[in-house]
Amino acid sequence: MDAGFLEAALAVAHRAADAAEREVMPRWRARDFTVETKADATPVTEVDRAAEHAIRDVLRAAYPRHAVFGEEGGREGGGDFLWLVDPIDGTRSFVRGYPMFSTQVALMHDGEIVLGVSAAPAYGERAWAMRGSGAWLGSSASDARRVQVAATRAFDAGAAVSTGNLRSLAASPARWAAYADIVRRVGRIRGYGDFLHYHLLARGAIDLVVESDLNILDIAPLALIVREAGGTFTDLDGRSVGLNTTSALAGTPALHAQALELFRIGPEP
Numbered sequence: 001m002d003a004g005f006l007e008a009a010l011a012v013a014h015r016a017a018d019a020a021e022r023e024v025m026p027r028w029r030a031r032d033f034t035v036e037t038k039a040d041a042t043p044v045t046e047v048d049r050a051a052e053h054a055i056r057d058v059l060r061a062a063y064p065r066h067a068v069f070g071e072e073g074g075r076e077g078g079g080d081f082l083w084l085v086d087p088i089d090g091t092r093s094f095v096r097g098y099p100m101f102s103t104q105v106a107l108m109h110d111g112e113i114v115l116g117v118s119a120a121p122a123y124g125e126r127a128w129a130m131r132g133s134g135a136w137l138g139s140s141a142s143d144a145r146r147v148q149v150a151a152t153r154a155f156d157a158g159a160a161v162s163t164g165n166l167r168s169l170a171a172s173p174a175r176w177a178a179y180a181d182i183v184r185r186v187g188r189i190r191g192y193g194d195f196l197h198y199h200l201l202a203r204g205a206i207d208l209v210v211e212s213d214l215n216i217l218d219i220a221p222l223a224l225i226v227r228e229a230g231g232t233f234t235d236l237d238g239r240s241v242g243l244n245t246t247s248a249l250a251g252t253p254a255l256h257a258q259a260l261e262l263f264r265i266g267p268e269p
Contacts, residue, residue, distance in 0.1 A: 001109060006130050010115045012062040013105045014128070014141045017119035019054040020087050020103040023047060025121055028094060035095050043091050048072050051087035055105060059083050066107075069243075071217050082108045086217040090194040099123045102195040106220035111242060116221025118195050127199050127225050135202050135229035149231040150204040153254040157187035162197035164211035168247070169236070178262035179210065198222040201250060202229035208251035208259055212236060216245050223250070232256035236263050 024047055027033050033045040052072045059068055067077030070085040083105065088094050090101030099122030106116035117128040126144070127137040138144030152159050161182060169175045183189055192200060200206045202225050223233045223241040234240060236247040238260050249259055 001114070003133075006115055006133075009063075009107055010117070010128065010130050012058065013107065013115060013117040015062075016055040016058040016085075016105050017103050017117050017126070018141075019058050020051040021119065021121045023051040023054050024088060024094075024103070028097075028122060031097065033095075043095055044072065045088075045091065045095065047094070048088045048091060051103065052085060055085050055087060055103070059085075069217070080110050084108060084113075084217055084220040089218055093194065100194050100196060104195070104217065104219075104221050106224065108220070108243075113220055113224045113241065116224045118199065118221045118225060120195050120199075123196070125199060127195075127202060128221070129225040129228035131224070131228070133228070135225045137199060137203055147203040147229050149201060149226070149229050149252050150207055152207040152252045155182055155185040155255065155258065159186040159208070159255065160188040160190070160206040161186050161208045161210065162190050162192045162200065162206050163209070164191070164193050164197070164248075165213040166210070167213050169210070169212035172265070174265040175212075175236070175263055178265075181262060182208075182210075182259065194218075195222065198226055198250065201231060202226050208255045209248060210236075210259070211248040212246075214246060214248060216241065216243050219245070219248055223248075226250050234260070236260075238264070 027047045033047050035043050038044050049072050052070045066081040068083045069075040086104040088101050089104045093100040102120040106113050115130045119126045129135040134146045136144040137147045197209045226233045232253050233250040235245050236249050
């Protein structure tokens with residue numbers, strides 16, 4: 001796979017995010033949508049579906065033989081190339097009227113994420129990465145700077161940690177105790193959540209992100225963005241990110257390694 005193909009595919013991912021933005025932002029501003037509850041008890045609106053449809057149209061036009069796996073429409077197609085799409089990651093935020101939602105678009109080849117775009121138009125930020133080409137963040141695809149994770153090496157008063165959903169982690173006494181140990185040692189704990197804490201991590205503003213309840217569509221572009229910014233991104237057991245990922249541990253290389261040792265546990269009673 002050459003750089004020319006990846007650059008062209010990244011441009012398509014940006015166009016797909018732009019198409020989603022055209023569906024999402026007018027409806028978010030007007031507040032003229034209805035909310036349903038899916039089988040997994042999460043909310044969905046017609047805007048989620050319209051945005052995913054717009055993304056799929058862009059991807060199909062550019063790469064009709066590629067497969068697409070979307071949050072709302074499921075998986076279509078087969079082959080080595082698989083686009084991963086979450087049209088509105090953070091639908092609860094979208095529904096409640098605050099800007100912590102984003103569109104996530106990534107391309108996976110033979111199980112490896114090779115490019116991704118994380119677009120948060122209401123927040124005014126977009127991040128992206130292509131394998132081997134660094135991570136970039138700005139207000140748009142044409143206005144960005146290359147970003148790098150911090151050099152933080154210790155859980156001390158200078159370290160900052162952010163968390164997302166911790167429901168499963170809280171159900172594990174050993175892991176909850178490990179998390180408490182981190183909380184006691186660092187200077188700042190926040191729950192920025194969703195796209196935002198990964199953007200902050202990639203640009204060196206925080207040092208570790210912990211989440212125990214998610215799926216690959218929530219984080220596919222973000223995992224590559226963090227790695228291309230010099231960080232480490234696995235699940236809570238240290239496994240590489242893949243289609244079956246359900247948790248995330250991302251951070252500076254030093255803090256990720258220390259946190260992984262804390263979270264690694266044997267069978268619990």
